[in-house]
Each structure stands twice: as structure tokens, then as C-alpha cells.
Amino acid sequence: MILVAESQRPIGVILAGGSGRRIGGGKPTVALLGRPLLRYSLDAMRAALPEVAVITKADAVMPTLDGAMVWIEPDRPTHPLVGVIEALSLAGGRSVLVCPVDYPFVTRELLMRLAQTPFEGRSVVLAACGGVARPLLGCYQPAAVPLLWQAMQRERGLDDVVVALKPVLVEVADELELFDVDTPDDLLQATAMLDQRHRESRLDQPKVKS
Numbered sequence: 001m002i003l004v005a006e007s008q009r010p011i012g013v014i015l016a017g018g019s020g021r022r023i024g025g026g027k028p029t030v031a032l033l034g035r036p037l038l039r040y041s042l043d044a045m046r047a048a049l050p051e052v053a054v055i056t057k058a059d060a061v062m063p064t065l066d067g068a069m070v071w072i073e074p075d076r077p078t079h080p081l082v083g084v085i086e087a088l089s090l091a092g093g094r095s096v097l098v099c100p101v102d103y104p105f106v107t108r109e110l111l112m113r114l115a116q117t118p119f120e121g122r123s124v125v126l127a128a129c130g131g132v133a134r135p136l137l138g139c140y141q142p143a144a145v146p147l148l149w150q151a152m153q154r155e156r157g158l159d160d161v162v163v164a165l166k167p168v169l170v171e172v173a174d175e176l177e178l179f180d181v182d183t184p185d186d187l188l189q190a191t192a193m194l195d196q197r198h199r200e201s202r203l204d205q206p207k208v209k210s
Contacts, residue, residue, distance in 0.1 A: 010095035010115050010139050012049040014042050015083040016056040017073045018101070022183045027101050028056070029063050030187065033194050036063035037181060040104035048111035049097065053090075055083045079152045080136060081161065088142050097139045102181040104190055106137070110170075110177050114139050117170050123147075124167035129175050133162045137178070138170075 016038060020027035028038035038054070045052050046068065053069035056062065062070065073086040087096045097115050099106055110127065117125045119141060126138035135158045140148075144165060151161040172178060181190050 008094075009049060009051070010097040011087075011091050012045040012052040012111070012115075013071070013083070013087040013091075013096045013098045014038065014045060014052070014054045014068075014101055015080075015087075015098055015136055016054050016060065016062075016101040017083045018080070019078075020102075023181065023187065024184070026061055027181075028054075029061055030181070032104055032181070032187065033191055033198075037104060038063055038101050041099050041101060041106050042068060044106050044108050044111055045097070045099055047108040049115060053087070054101075055087050055090075077152060079155070080158055081148050081152045084136070084140055085145060085148050085152065088140060088145050088148075091142075093142055095139055095141045098136060100136050100180060103137065103178070104181060104194070105176045105179050107177055110172060114170055117168060120168050122166060122168055124165045126162070126167040126169055127172050127178065128169040129172050129178055131169065131171075133167060133169055134178055135159075135162050135165075138167065 016028045018027060019025065023030060028036060030037040053071045054065060055071040055073050057075060058072050071087060071090050073083050084098055087098065097111060099111065114125055114127060119125060123141040123144035124138060126133040126135060128134065147164055151164060181187050
């Protein structure tokens with residue numbers, strides 16, 4: 001087993017700076033089966049890495065974070081990459097493993113795969129499904145910052161950014177891990193899927209004889 005020094009591990013970062021307007025705002029505190037939406041991705045990240053931060057806007061309302069750091073991103077410009085760039089600036093020269101706040105099915109195992117995948121001379125490792133990268137779920141090195149800044153200033157979309165970065169892709173076998181909660185309908189669907197998962201888990205538990 002290869003032991004990685006603490007200072008060489010990425011810092012886990014939950015991206016929670018979006019407005020969430022399609023779901024009514026305040027994504028981190030949106031209730032999913034009685035728990036704040038943020039807790040799902042945050043718990044998976046904390047299981048994968050020892051140091052975790054949530055990056056958000058200064059005026060955002062947060063649920064209890066149980067010791068996770070809170071980092072603040074600027075209000076402007078409004079671009080999905082703002083949180084990634086600011087996280088890299090606050091990470092003290094270390095890589096960051098980023099995950100959106102609205103991925104309730106992401107697992108510790110996937111996050112660890114992303115954190116441990118070699119960069120192969122590139123600056124980014126991203127999750128992908130069917131060869132399509134997810135630019136907000138992956139590991140970024142500080143060397144990616146110039147390209148990210150350039151893409152943001154030119155208002156390039158995330159798909160264009162992926163092409164420019166030429167990332168290492170980590171294929172995700174279970175597409176459910178990439179399910180994101182953007183709308184009330186997504187929230188209802190996630191609730192139903194989690195409820196079904198909990199029922200199946202209870203059925204799988206061995207019965208205790210009286």
C-alpha cells in the first residue's frame with residue numbers, strides 16, 4: 001500500500017456557490033429525505049479525504065458542517081468556474097478535488113478514484129460517463145488556473161473548457177452517481193430513488209430471531 005503524505009493529498013471542496021434559482025434558491029439547505037442536500041456530497045467527501053471545505057457566497061445560508069472549512073468565493077463574475085479557481089487560490093499550492101453540492105448519489109469510492117488517478121502530465125482529472133466529462137467533478141492542480149481564468153474571462157462554456165484542458169478522464173460505471181438536483185422535479189426523483197434504496201437496504205438486513 002502506498003502512503004500519501006497529508007500535504008500531497010488534494011483538499012476536498014464542495015462547490016456550493018450557485019444561485020439555485022431553478023429549485024427556488026439555497027441548494028445547500030434544500031431538504032432531501034429530511035437532510036440538507038449538502039450533507040450527501042459533503043459526507044462522501046469527508047469519507048474520502050481528511051481535509052474538506054465548502055466554498056460558497058458570503059451571504060449563503062449553510063446547514064451544520066461538522067468541522068468542514070468554509071471558503072468564500074467572490075460574487076462576480078458569475079461563472080461555474082469561479083468556485084474552482086478560488087478554491088485553488090485558497091489551497092496553498094495543493095490540488096483540489098471538487099464536487100457539486102447537488103450530487104446526492106456520489107460515493108466515497110468514486111471520489112477516492114478521482115483523487116488517486118495520476119495526472120499523466122496534465123493538470124486535471126475529471127469524472128466522465130460515456131466519454132463525456134463532468135468539469136465540476138474532478139481533481140484540479142494549480143497549473144490549471146491560467147486556462148480556467150482565460151476560459152472564464154472569455155465566457156466560454158464548460159464543454160469548451162474541457163476541450164482546452166485535455167483532462168484525464170475517469171469513466172463512471174454507475175451513472176446515478178452523476179445525478180444532479182437542479183429542479184423540484186429532480187428533487188422528487190432523488191427522493192424516490194433514495195427512499196427505494198433505503199427500503200431495499202432494510203429488506204437485506206438479517207432478521208433477528210426472538
